[in-house]
Amino acid sequence: MAVPRLWRHIPTRYNLIGTECQTCGGLYFPPRTTCPTCRRDGRIIERKFKGTGEVVTYTTIYSASAAFHRQTPYVLAIVKLDEGPLLTGQIVCDPDEAKIGMKVRPVFRKLGEDGPSGIIYYGTKFAPLTEASQ
Amino acid sequence: MIGITSYGAYIPRYRIKVEEIARVWGDDPEHIKKGLLIYEKSVPDLDEDTATIAVEAARSAIYRRSIDPKEIGAIYVGSESHPYAVKPTATIVAEAIRATPDLTAADFEFACKAGTAAIQTCMGEVAMGAIKYGMAIGADISQSAPGDALEYTAAAGGAAYIIGKKNLITEIEDTFSFTTDTPDFWRREGESYPMHGGRFTGEPAYFKHIISATKGIMKKVGTKPSDYDYVVFHQPNGKFPLRVAKTLGFSEEQIGLGLVVPMMGNTYSGSSLIGLAAILDQAKPGSMILMTSFGSGAGSDAFSMTVTDGIEEVRDKAPTIAELLKNPRYLDYALYAKHKGKIAV
Known part of the structure; x- marks a missing residue:
């Protein structure tokens, strides 16, 4: 990934910074610059999402792209954030731990790297929400 | 008085x-x-490194005290396994806890x-009034x-401490350090694994420096071993800290x-700091704590x-060390080698 593009993604990836339309209350992640409902009447502001949510559905990846094939098997899920938006993310748990409806919390992990000498990408993955982590 | 405002750990x-x-x-x-x-040791996940461990510990410290991260004026991350040789881990932590951009940051080694x-540096900046809070982190994925x-013994984990003058959970009476040029353990630039002097890492290194720094702080503050409720030393294994404790009384x-x-x-950089966190998880108000770290090369900082x-x-606002140690997943050596990048492909 080009370094400037990675750099632009830092707020969204590290802290789940999305956007909110003050006109209609719509919440967006990843961030949108225009509200698809209000169009030119929309007033978009920055909005940080907590990162807690629920697994809507998931799959276990056994055959991954070159960047991820050493991590297989891993769980990739669609997570519905408590505030509403859906996003795709990795769940750091054993495949047999993953359940639809499972509550999750955000964790800070390495998302990838441009080889051994390139830039490292960090960002948010999800982990099962346990009593100790609340 | 300067002291610890909050703390957080990650294993x-x-x-x-x-x-x-x-x-x-x-x-x-x-x-x-x-x-x-020692009976077992922690191993990082495939996508964990010193930066991710430092961020988790830092977030736990922020969460424990509900501190506004914009009030943190300095972040220092101490480690011997920073993910980059050039590109500070502290900048990643600062961004991940939303403390940027009005702060100073650096990596310590x-x-x-x-x-x-890093704690001593934060104490200095807080004392001179340059910053309200400083964050000191020790984190490693030891090689x-x-x-x-x-x-x-080489394990993975870290702890973060927020140093300030207000909302204290401990008041730090003073700090004392003892430093010499002692080549007991080292890693040359570009090398994957450290070298060490075997038995030489004991008497002239670990014991000499910890004993000198601990005696130094007690002399400076005017205390004796029996004044302390708890003591924590750097823990390269279970035996060394027990022996140095006995020697010191x-x-x-x-x-x-x-x-x-043991568990x-x-x-490494997280060792004495995670030990201190385990004490703070249970210590009662009024308890006196003495902490002495040890870094090869060599030096000790006593508090x-x-x-x-x-x-x-x-205390109960973030995971305790006992909670972080619960429900471990055990790896065999082959998976451990994969997690630690010891298999070259």
């Missing part, structure tokens, strides 16, 4: 037992367990005592060559609570502190 969920490492290298596990007083050196004795009761190494290994009433407000 990866994976472990490997001494028996499994000994099986591969043909060692006697009972001899290792008895000799090192002094083997296993870089985290306590050890396959088959080296270090492999039984501390009892097993005083050192017991902070001795975390998680040596987290004398007293727990305040504030501890009761924050």
Whole structure:
């Protein structure tokens, strides 16, 4: 990934910074610059999402792209954030731990790297929400 | 008075037992367990490194005290396994806790005592009034060559401390350091694994520096071993801290609570700081704590502190060391080698 593009993604990836339309209350992640409902009447502001949510559905990846094939098997899920938006993310748990409806919390992990000498990408993955982590 | 405002720790969920490492290298596990007083050690996940561990510990510290991260004026991350040779881990932590951009940040390196050196730097900046809060982190995914004795202990984890003048959970009476040029353990630029002087890492390094720094702080503050409720030393294994405690006149009761190494290994820059966190998880207001770190190369930083009433407000607001050690996932040596990048492909 080009370094400037990675750099632009830092707020969204590290802290789940999305956007909110003050006109209609719509919440967006990843961030949108225009509200698809209000169009030119929309007033978009920055909005940080907590990162807690629920697994809507998931799959276990056994055959991954070159960047991820050493991590297989891993769980990739669609997570519905408590505030509403859906996003795709990795769940750091054993495949047999993953359940639809499972509550999750955000964790800070390495998302990838441009080889051994390139830039490292960090960002948010999800982990099962346990009593100790609340 | 300057002291600790909040703290947070992080330990990866994976472990490997001494028996499994000994099986591969043909060692006697009972001899290792008895000799090192260590039973298992933490191992990072495939996507964890010193930066991710530092961020998790930092977020836990922020969460425990509900501090506005914009009030943190300095972040220093001590480690000997920073993910980049050039590109500070502290910048990643600062961005991840939303403390940017009005702050200073830097990475520290002094083997296993870089985290306590970071605390001293924060104390100085808070004392001069340049910053309201400073964050000092010690975190590592410790390296050890396959088959080296270090492999039984080199673990992963970290702790973050917020230093300030207000909302204190401990008041730090003073700090004292002892530093010499002692080549007991080192890693050259570009090398994957550290080298060490074997038995030379004991008397002239660990014991000399910890004993000198601990005696130094007690002389400076005017205290004696019996004045302290708890004491924590750097924990390269379980045996060294017990021996140094005995030499200095501390009892097993005083050192017991902070001795975390038997079930998680040596987290290098995180070692004494995670031990201190385990004490703060349980210490009552008014308790006196003495902490002395050790970093090869070599040096020790000693701190004398007293727990305040504030501890009761924050103790249960973030995971304790006991909670972080719960529900481990055990790895065999092959998966451990994969997690640690020891298999070259």
